[in-house]
Every structure is written in structure tokens, then in C-alpha cells.
Amino acid sequence: MYSFLCVVMMAGVLLAGCAVGDPNINEAESALEDGNYDAALESVERALEENPENAEAFLTRARIFEAQAEEAETPQERVQLYEQVAEARQQAAELSPDARSQVESQRQFSYIDLMQRGAERFNDAQEAQDPELFRETASFFTSARLIAPDSSDAYTNEAFALLNAGDREEVVPVLERAIETNQDTADVDLYSILSSLYLQFGQEEEALDLLDEAVQFYPQNQEVQELRLNAFTAAGEMDRALDAYREQVEQNPDNAIFRYNYGSLLLNDEQYEEAAEQLERAAELNPDDGSIFFNLGAAYVNQAADRDDQISAVETEVQEEGRELTDEEDARLEELAGERRELIEQAIGPFEQAFDMMDEGDENFGVVCRELYRAYVLVDRTDDAAAIESCFDELEGEQPDMGEPQGQ
Template identity: 25%
Template sequence: MKKTILLLAILVTAVAGSYAQKGKVSSAQTLKDSGKLDKALEAINEAIDPNNEKAEKSIPWPRTWEVRGEIYHDIYKSKDENYKKLATDPLATSLESFKKAIELDTKGTGSNGVKINLTLLINDFTDQAVKGFNENDYELALKSFEQILDIQSMPLMQEDPPTVDTVIIFNAGLAAYNAENYDKAIKYYKEAAKYNYNEARTYELIAASYTNQQDTVNALAALQEGFEKYPESSSLLVQMINIYMNANKTDDAMKYLELAIEQDPENASFYFAKGALNDKLGNTDDAVTSYEKALELKDDYFDAYYNLGAIYYNKGVKQLDVANAVPTNQPDKYEEEKTKADKEFEKAIPYMEKASEVNPEDTYSLESLKQLYYRLKMMDKFDEVNKKLEDLK
């Protein structure tokens, strides 16, 4: 009889020890609910301390980790700076804790509570991501969006039918892009593109990410893929044209430029680009035609005015070289060739004047006018432009 009593006493002691540590979890919960987060954290840390023999029962208990996650979540939300100092990254620790609870909860007995907590966590990760953007902390924003995606990928959080949060995926790409983490930007933008999110714009950003990595091959591949899906997108065409022009692939650039004009014949920038390309190829007459068409569509197009002025100015300079090459014993021939140069300079003046009118603070057009007025001995206008340049210094 005494042996039986002794055995029961040992059993009761063992059970009491188990419940004592689970009681620490309950105590941590109570302290958390009463707002005593420092004490709650002390209690839960004791319950998960591997060096504490009494924690053997509470460490593998899913509820322990769920409470720990709730405590860290409350630390994040606390307005008390003393409590905020209790953790460096409370949301991340909260997420780790809930994931541990899920791992240990093989029967799914606490899944509803954890699911609610994870849903609340998503809201705060979203707020943290927005804060990161507002403060230009794009690394924080990226990390927060990735943590949201991590939560959404958990089987516990899956819906039937499954849904894909393309907004978060795209924003993760945007955060990565701003953080100059172009590999991740490409990864998330490509994922968003699978679901047609933001349509052509997403392909533009994929291409921009590759371009920032000096990878024009993949940039063009992304643009071409996007253009196949969105053939009405002029912005994709523009990027392709720019890449081809920068790579001196003039035939390809002109092909897509003609296609762009065909799609949007009222877009002055396309005619300007065609003018610039023809100018680069030495097709001066075609360049002039394209620039003039751009001005028909946009009468305050500074660059078109300036480039037209530059074409005639440069023609004048070349013709002046011809005049200067005339032997000194042929003064009549020299005057004839010089007159041709002056006529080109005269053609340049209206365009440069208009350019300066559109952008009065542009020193390049003013300097060009200064040279033109001087060459043509228009000294009153020369003095006027010279004063403008002095005033801008």
C-alpha cells in the first residue's frame, strides 16, 4: 500500500511539472493581454528555454509558439518605446513563431487561431512595406513584401480555389527595383507578368531591370515578348527602338519606328526619333522632313526646333569649309561659296530662335544664336543674346 502511494505521488509530481511550464505559457498570455509585454516576454522565454529542464513539455507544445508570436506582434504594435526596444524585428520573430506553431501542430488543433494571427500579420507587414517606401528604405519594403508572400504560400492560408496576390508580387518587384536588386526585380516582375498584371508596363520594367544590368539581349527579349502580347503598346516599341539605336542597329530601329508611327501617327515623339535616326545616318533631307512633321503635331517641341537649327548650322559650317578652301587668288569664287554658307546659317536662325523662345533658359540654343548673329553681322541681336547669356550665369 505504501509503494502504491509513493508511485502515485511521483506521477502527480511529474504531471504537475508539465503543467507548471504550460502554466508559464498561460501566464505569458495573461500578461500580454494585460499589456505587460516585458513580463510576458520573460515568461514565454522561460517556457522555450532549452536549458530549462521544466521547459521540456512546453517547447514542443504548439500553443507556446503561438503565444510567443502574439507577444512579438503586440511589441510591434505597441506605442510604448520601452516595449518597442524589446525586439529588433518583432514582426519577423512573430512570423517565425507562428511557423513553428504550425510545424508542431501535426493534428491542426490550433490552426484557426494561427490563421487569424497570420492574417493580422499580413496587415502589419503591408504597413511596414509602405513605411519602407515612404522612407526610401526599399530593402525593408522588399523584405516585408516577401514575408507576406511567404505567409500566403503556406498551405494553411491557401484558399479554394487558390488565389494569387499579384499586387504584392508586383510591389515586391518594385521594391527590389528601387533597392537596385535587379535579379529579384526580374523574378517578381516575371511572376506578375504571368498573370498579365499591369500588362505592358510590367514588361517595360523587366526590360529596364535587364538594362540596368547591361544585359540588352534579355532586355530586348522581354520587350519583344511583351510586344507579342500587347502589340498596341507604343511604350514597348519606344524602348526597343532606343535599345536598337544605342546599339547602332539602325535597320531594326527604323523597322520598329515605322511600326510605331503606323500605330500612333499623331505621336510627335516618333517623328522626332525618326528624324534623329535619319540625322545619325546622314539622311539629312529625311531628317528635316521628320522633324518638321513632329513640329506640325507639337508646335512647342524644343528638341525638334533645336535639331533643325543644328542641321542648317552644321551645313553652313561645312559650306564655309568649302569657301575657305578656295585659293586666295579666286576672291569671286570665295564670295560665291561663302554666300551659300550664309544662306544655310540664315535658315538655322528661325529654328534656333524658336527653340530659345520655347526654353528661354537653354544656353545651348542661345550660344548657337550668338554664333549665327556674329557670322551674319547681326550685331544688335548678338548683343541682346550675349546679355541673356550673361544674365543666366
């Protein structure tokens, strides 16, 4: 490569700082070939003292640092040396525009080599499951992104190596940069991992900002939607969450995920009738998701519980006043009892759908079984209750969490 530059110069195209015949550079090249890096660097420094704009000297300095980096004994040493490689090449490119193509070629070669070495070491680290090997792996990818700062792949691989090493705090800025360098096509996993880390570190606003961005690129991704709900909840932003999903439902009325999440949020906010409307539509759009049917059943059951509260309020008032029910109050109680039964019967269909879609190995199977059993009992469907009583008995003492949005 260097001989080509000199041939070009002799052809009449002068490169600023090209040191043809510079004895200092010749000495540096000779010392580099012998592996005498200190002597090589001393010769380069003499060349730069004589001509601070000697681009060839900076290129030679980069080669020396890279040779040292290839023999580095620690990850930290490797990264520091490649940082010096990148700096020296940048200085050469700035001093000599005609040297930029050479610098770019060297960058590409170094980048490919580091990425390949990092991939090989990653496989070794995975096999050994050794955190220190993962940290060493990360140093190759760190070095690669120092050489090519716009490479999203280098940042991404570095982040995964650090995650496997258990270095979560160090991962955050790396993932941020991975997304920044390739925002439009950044892998959805990057958004998921980074937002999860934000939530773990109590950075709810950062998580929400990131997930708002992710939703624009991946509106159908369930994990992103679930994380967004978790972020709203962690930040105590129920009103903001409701507004966000209301807007999304209005803009995407046939999106089952948005309908489900909005309905689940309404359920959690005790807006049961509105929740049922959204969940009914979600079930129509996605009839294969048992979580939708379970939350729909929960919306009806919670409405029935409201009727219970109203009945109790009337009965308590009458008892406290020591009197008999009026005809109007009696009629009202009968009406409320009828509505309660009707709502429980409405819950049974969705609960049955959810029950049929699950098996005993599913995480939520027990909760679904219990709620369906209770619904059967409350409307005197004793045969149906007896048919699933065995799974209910196994779960005696567990309490379901009917209204929690699950983002599925």
C-alpha cells in the same frame, strides 16, 4: 470551417481523406490552440502515416505553418513557412476536390492579410528609410505571391520594396513575373523599371524585346520610347533602330513621338535632310515641345556644316595644286556659301521656338542659347545676338550635343 466539412460529410458527401474523429487531428488542433507547434506537427505526421491521402491533415499542417509564420522573427523564416503553407494547401486540394473551396477561402484570407501587413510595413519603411525594413516589407509580398502565384499586385509590391532596399538584382525576376501574370494591363512603370535594369546589367537584347512589347501597349508613352532608343544605342543597333522607327512612322504617320524619335535617329546617323523632314512634321504635330524645335534647328545647322566641309574641300584642293580658282569652282563656292547661309537662317526659327519655350532653369537652356547666338552671328544679326549674349557668356566653354536623340 472544419466543422462545416464534417457536417457536409455527415450529410452523405464523403470527402476523400476527411478525418472525422481522427484523434491525431484532434490532438493537432488542441496543440495548435495552445501554441505548441512542434506537438501539433507531430500529430499531423502521425495522421499522415496512417492515411497519406488525409486532406484534412494537410489543411491542418498549413494552419500550423501559417501560425508559425505570423510569429516569424526574420523575413527569410516568414517566406519559408509560407512556402510550406502553400505546398500543404496545394496537396490538400489535389487529394480532395471537395476541399478546394475551403483551400481557396484560406488562400484569399491569407493573401489579403499579407498584403495589408505588407502595406503597413511599407509605410513604416518609407518613414524610416531603412533598407532592412524594406526587405522585411518585401517578405510579406513574397509570401502573398507564394499563396497566390497569379497575383500581379503581390509581385509588383515586392519589386518596389526591393527597389527601395537597393536590391536591384533581386528585383529583375520579380518584375518579370509581375508583367507575365498580367501582361495586357501591366503598369507602364513595370516595363520602364525592368528595361532600365536590363540596360544597367548590359542585357540590351532583353531590354529591346521587353520594350518592343511595351510599345505595343503604350505607343504614346515618352519614357518607353526614350528607353527604347537608349536600348538600341547601347546595343549598337542603329540600323535596326532606324528600321523600327521607319516602320512605326509608316504605320502611324500622325504620331509626333515616332516622328521625333525617327528624326532624331536620322540626325544622329548624319542623315540631316531626312532628319529635318521628320522633325518638321513632328513640330507640326506637337508644336509645344521645345526639344523637337531644337533638334530641327540642329538638322539645319548640320546641313550648313556639310556645306562648310564642301567649301573647305574645294579650297584645300586649289591650295594644294597652287593655282587659282576656276570660274566653275568660284561659282560652286558662291552657291555653297549661299546654301550655308540659307540653312543657318532656316535653323534660327526653330532655335527661337525652343529658346522661347525654356527658362534658365531648364537643363538644355544653355545649349539652346548658345546655338541660337551662334546662328545669329553667322548671318550677321548682331542686334539679336547682343540681346541674348548674357546667357551665352555665362556658358562660355560648354559644348552642345545637338544630335543626341532625347525621346521627348
